Amino acid sequence: xxxxxxxxxxxxxxxxxxxxxxxxxxxxxxxxxxxxxxxxxxxxxxxxxxxxxxxxxxxxxxxxxxxxxxxxxxxxxxxxxxxxxxxxx
Numbered sequence: 001x002x003x004x005x006x007x008x009x010x011x012x013x014x015x016x017x018x019x020x021x022x023x024x025x026x027x028x029x030x031x032x033x034x035x036x037x038x039x040x041x042x043x044x045x046x047x048x049x050x051x052x053x054x055x056x057x058x059x060x061x062x063x064x065x066x067x068x069x070x071x072x073x074x075x076x077x078x079x080x081x082x083x084x085x086x087x088x089x
Contacts, residue, residue: 010038012034019041020034020037020038020041023037023038023040023041024037027040
């Protein structure tokens, strides 16, 4: 089928064959179409990757929130104003 989209070629290695066989048991309606099984596996895997990425971002935000305000600027109360005065508008 003609397409402008990139195509990808995968060799059915032993590991991939086992994964497809397992997927065929999970989704018997696709068991006769290894390409359909592969697309379904990719869709499920993409969901897992997106969830993992979102959780990683959430963990980083929680870590930043926990650290917020924990570092003293080390300056006296007028320190920031004096620094600002050094730079012309």
